[in-house]
Amino acid sequence: MKFEITILGSGSAVPTVRRNPSAQVVNINENYSLIDCAEGTQMQMRKFGISMLRIDQIYISHLHGDHYLGLPGYLQTLHLLGRTRPIQLFGPADLMKLLEEHFRITHSIPRFEIKFTAVNHQVSTKLFENKLYEVWSIPLKHKIATSGFLFREKPKLRNIIVSALKEYRIPVYWLQRIKEGSDYEQEDGTLVPNGEITLPPAPVKSYAYCSDTAYSEEIVHVIQGVNLLYHEASFLDQHADRARETMHSTAAEAAKIAALAGVKRLLLGHFSARYRDTEEFIAQAKPFFEDTLTAEDGMAIVI
Amino acid sequence: MKFEITILGSGSAVPTVRRNPSAQVVNINENYSLIDCAEGTQMQMRKFGISMLRIDQIYISHLHGDHYLGLPGYLQTLHLLGRTRPIQLFGPADLMKLLEEHFRITHSIPRFEIKFTAVNHQVSTKLFENKLYEVWSIPLKHKIATSGFLFREKPKLRNIIVSALKEYRIPVYWLQRIKEGSDYEQEDGTLVPNGEITLPPAPVKSYAYCSDTAYSEEIVHVIQGVNLLYHEASFLDQHADRARETMHSTAAEAAKIAALAGVKRLLLGHFSARYRDTEEFIAQAKPFFEDTLTAEDGMAIVI
Numbered sequence: 001m002k003f004e005i006t007i008l009g010s011g012s013a014v015p016t017v018r019r020n021p022s023a024q025v026v027n028i029n030e031n032y033s034l035i036d037c038a039e040g041t042q043m044q045m046r047k048f049g050i051s052m053l054r055i056d057q058i059y060i061s062h063l064h065g066d067h068y069l070g071l072p073g074y075l076q077t078l079h080l081l082g083r084t085r086p087i088q089l090f091g092p093a094d095l096m097k098l099l100e101e102h103f104r105i106t107h108s109i110p111r112f113e114i115k116f117t118a119v120n121h122q123v124s125t126k127l128f129e130n131k132l133y134e135v136w137s138i139p140l141k142h143k144i145a146t147s148g149f150l151f152r153e154k155p156k157l158r159n160i161i162v163s164a165l166k167e168y169r170i171p172v173y174w175l176q177r178i179k180e181g182s183d184y185e186q187e188d189g190t191l192v193p194n195g196e197i198t199l200p201p202a203p204v205k206s207y208a209y210c211s212d213t214a215y216s217e218e219i220v221h222v223i224q225g226v227n228l229l230y231h232e233a234s235f236l237d238q239h240a241d242r243a244r245e246t247m248h249s250t251a252a253e254a255a256k257i258a259a260l261a262g263v264k265r266l267l268l269g270h271f272s273a274r275y276r277d278t279e280e281f282i283a284q285a286k287p288f289f290e291d292t293l294t295a296e297d298g299m300a301i302v303i
Numbered sequence: 304m305k306f307e308i309t310i311l312g313s314g315s316a317v318p319t320v321r322r323n324p325s326a327q328v329v330n331i332n333e334n335y336s337l338i339d340c341a342e343g344t345q346m347q348m349r350k351f352g353i354s355m356l357r358i359d360q361i362y363i364s365h366l367h368g369d370h371y372l373g374l375p376g377y378l379q380t381l382h383l384l385g386r387t388r389p390i391q392l393f394g395p396a397d398l399m400k401l402l403e404e405h406f407r408i409t410h411s412i413p414r415f416e417i418k419f420t421a422v423n424h425q426v427s428t429k430l431f432e433n434k435l436y437e438v439w440s441i442p443l444k445h446k447i448a449t450s451g452f453l454f455r456e457k458p459k460l461r462n463i464i465v466s467a468l469k470e471y472r473i474p475v476y477w478l479q480r481i482k483e484g485s486d487y488e489q490e491d492g493t494l495v496p497n498g499e500i501t502l503p504p505a506p507v508k509s510y511a512y513c514s515d516t517a518y519s520e521e522i523v524h525v526i527q528g529v530n531l532l533y534h535e536a537s538f539l540d541q542h543a544d545r546a547r548e549t550m551h552s553t554a555a556e557a558a559k560i561a562a563l564a565g566v567k568r569l570l571l572g573h574f575s576a577r578y579r580d581t582e583e584f585i586a587q588a589k590p591f592f593e594d595t596l597t598a599e600d601g602m603a604i605v606i
Contacts, residue, residue, distance in 0.1 A: 014383050017349050039376040040343045046320050063409045065379045069372070073342040076368045080317050094408045101404050105397045106366045107447060144410060 001029045001132065001153065003205045003303040005228065007269065008044040010295035012234050012248075013066040014273040015040065020297055021066035022211060022270060024230070025050050026151055028133050033057040035149055035209050041070035042077050048298045053083055057128055059135070060091030061211060062121075062146035068095060072102045079110040086113035090127050090135075092145050093118040121147040124222045129154075138222050140213035142247045148210040150222060156201035164197035205303045208263070211270050214243070215253040220261045227303045229263040230295070232270035236280055239272070251281040255288035269295035304332045304435065304456065306508045306606040308531065310572065311347035313598035315537050315551075316369040317576040318343065323600055324369035325514060325573060327533070328353050329454055331436050336360040338452055338512050344373035345380050351601050356386055360431055362438070363394030364514060365424075365449035371398060375405045382413040389416035393430050393438075395448050396421040424450040427525045432457075441525050443516035445550045451513040453525060459504035467500035508606045511566075514573050517546070518556040523564045530606045532566040533598070535573035539583055542575070554584040558591035572598035 004027045011019030021038030025045075032054045034041070045052050052074070060068050068091070078087070089095070096116045103109045117127060119137050128135040131154070138148030157179035164170065170184060178184055184192040208223040211232035223229055234248035243250050249257075251268055258266040266289050268281050275281075278294035285292040293301075307330045314322030324341030328348075335357045337344070348355050355377070363371050371394070381390070392398070399419045406412045420430060422440050431438040434457070441451035460482035467473065473487060481487055487495040511526040514535035526532055537551035546553050552560075554571055561569040569592050571584050578584075581597035588595040596604075 014380050015346050015349065020346065039373060040346050043318050043320075043323065043343050043346075046318065065376050065405075065409060065411065069376045070342060073368050073372045077317050098404065098408055101401065102368075105401055106368060108368065 001202075001205075003028050003153070003207070003227075005207060005230070005267075005301045005303070006048060006050060007295045007297060007299045007301075008041055008048065008050070009036075009038050010269045010271065010297050010299075012270045012272050013064070016273050018297065019271065019273070020044055022061075023070065024209065025055070026207065028151065028153070031056065031130065031132065033059060033135070033151070035059045036061055036067045036211075037070040037074055038066050039069040039073075042074045044297065052077060053081055055087070056085075057088045057135070058090065059119075059127070059149045060089070060095055061140070061148060061209070062142060062144055063092050063094055063098070064144065064212065067212075068098075071095075072099060075099070075110050075114070076108060078112065079108070083110075083112045086115050088115045088117070088128065090117045090119050090137075092121070092147075119147045121145040124150075136222070138208060138210060138219055140210060140219065141216040142212045142214065146212060148208060148213070148219070150206065150208045150226070152206040152226075153204045155204055158194070158198040158201050160198050164192075168192055168197065170197070207303060210257075212248060214247040215249050215257065217257070217260060220257065223257075223261045223263065225262050225264075227264045228267060228301065229258050229261065229265070230267045230269060231257055233268040233281055233285070234270050234272045236275065237284055239274075251284040252288055255285035255292060258289040258292070264291065266292045267295055267301065268292060304505075304508075306331050306456070306510070308510060308533070308570075308604045308606070309351060309353060310598045310600060310602045310604075311344055311351065311353070312339075312341050313572045313574065313600050313602075314369075315573045315575050316367070319576050321600065322574065322576070323347055325364075326373065327512065328358070329510065331454065331456070333357075334359065334433065334435065336362060336438070336454070338362045339364055339370045339514075340373040340377055341369050342372040342376075345377045347600065355380060356384055358390070359388075360391045360393070360438070362422075362430070362452045363392070363398055364443070364451060364512070365445060365447055366395050366397055366401070367447065367515065370515075371401075374398075375402060378402070378413055378417070379411060381415065382411070386413075386415045389418050391418045391420070391431065393420045393422050393440075395424070395450075422450045424448040427453075439525070441511060441513060441522055443513060443522065444519040445515045445517065449515060451511060451516065451522070453509065453511045453529070455509040455529075456507045458507055461497070461501040461504050463501050467495075471495055471500065473500070510606060513560075515551060517550040518552050518560065520560070520563060523560065526560075526564045526566065528565050528567075530567045531570060531604065532561050532564065532568070533570045533572055534560055536571040536584055536588070537573050537575045539578065540587055542577075554587040555591055558588035558595060561592040561595070567594065569595045570598055570604065571595060
């Protein structure tokens with residue numbers, strides 16, 4: 001099952017020529033979600049070949065401009081492109097107020113429905129699920145109410161061994177139960193243990209988006225063992241005081257969280273515009289967590 | 304005196320890879336103004352090397368998203384870049400309400416003052432002046448309250464002929480009066496006619512920004528004879544019904560206004576995303592007005 005993240009913006013509040021502010025697209029088996037929507041996100045979608053109309057869920061972490069200011073324009077463009085299908089929106093309660101104020105003043109109410117859910121930013125809560133995956137909020141520690149997002153596939157079914165189908169003449173109506181883990185009861189009443197006729201399911205894949213946040217060990221249990229952790233690293237050690245003051249993280253802090261949570265890979269982003277390149281972010285993260293990457297606009301990562 | 308327009312966005316509401324929505328910078332002798340501020344304007348400034356901090360006046364034509372949605376982010380960036388100097392903002396009355404709502408909800412009040420003036424969109428009014436030039440509103444005809452902007456240099460002083468300074472031994476305290484057009488009264492009381500000792504001033508230069516608007520002959524007297532007219536041309540003739548419906552103009556209509564107003568040059572812009580190139584805009588405008596150009600993002604035009 002495809003599970004891919006595309007980075008649309010890897011910078012922090014002040015955009016640079018190379019980095020837009022925060023936005024990402026998560027594609028799970030052709031189900032597209034947008035996480036954060038900074039100014040310029042719709043232009044980045046055009047640039048990197050992401051279809052604007054295919055997004056069905058939007059998750060906004062918090063109401064700092066560099067995480068949501070592209071939303072009114074993106075919704076307007078969907079309207080102009082003829083969207084009629086509802087869109088789901090998850091974010092702080094005030095987000096919907098801001099949008100409604102914008103629609104009212106500009107007389108530009110989209111013709112599609114916006115199904116809004118206010119995110120609880122104090123307790124990890126299930127926000128969305130379909131047959132394939134779930135999305136949970138991750139309470140973060142920032143200057144204003146902020147939530148990260150955890151995307152996790154649902155447990156998959158066991159795989160029936162093809163030769164067993166023939167050997168035991170398993171009837172079709174038994175398949176689902178066996179995939180779910182049942183032993184197979186033959187016509188004469190004898191049981192074939194599930195372990196003999198199936199292989200374990202493919203492992204569940206997961207992705208956690210944690211931005212913006214100060215260093216917070218409270219998130220560790222929520223993001224335990226994820227395949228990929230995107231954790232903000234606005235600053236390097238030499239500006240650790242700035243990180244404290246603005247409730248952001250350093251590269252080393254992000255790596256410590258990755259290590260504590262036993263994640264598979266760490267992706268750093270949300271870099272302050274003051275830094276020209278990211279080598280030093282890697283250098284400061286690796287002593288704490290080896291498998292660390294830095295985000296770039298347009299980068300796609302397959303989990 | 305330098306008088307230069309830089310196009311930051313030449314498209315209409317739906318952005319394309321090549322065209323951002325509306326924004327322009329007017330530079331008159333190193334006095335920088337921003338006209339409209341669509342989403343992505345601050346990124347375009349970075350891209351085209353315009354200093355964000357040098358802008359001192361911002362003029363917003365109307366409250367459709369593709370003309371103002373970049374403003375909150377741009378103001379936030381100015382704050383983050385350390386601006387303390389006040390900035391002047393001209394636009395519809397509701398614009399300041401929208402900004403205040405945004406500042407309130409996101410707890411992000413800029414540390415510099417925003418001096419706001421609500422623009423009268425029914426009568427052409429002087430909005431700004433300094434020693435060098437004036438800016439006037441241009442009432443436009445659109446779905447919501449909309450105003451264009453006229454930038455016009457003030458009448459310049461006459462140029463004193465260098466050889467006359469010596470010939471008549473003109474004292475310094477007389478210079479200003481002579482430049483303003485006075486005859487020179489010599490010590491013996493005889494008059495030297497101004498025309499003998501001066502040359503006419505350089506002609507006054509002017510620029511008119513008219514977007515968004517339906518065809519409106521009412522603007523002709525306001526923009527009479529300008530050096531450069533930027534007039535929106537969202538559509539071609541084949542979509543004239545769309546232009547009617549949305550209160551936009553076609554290329555031919557923009558050219559008719561240019562001809563009626565006797566302007567020197569016409570610059571078309573605000574092209575609908577449905578068109579791939581602009582040759583046909585030129586072809587449909589030229590029968591009515593010969594000296595027609597089409598805007599491109601990043602284009603600079605010296606008047």
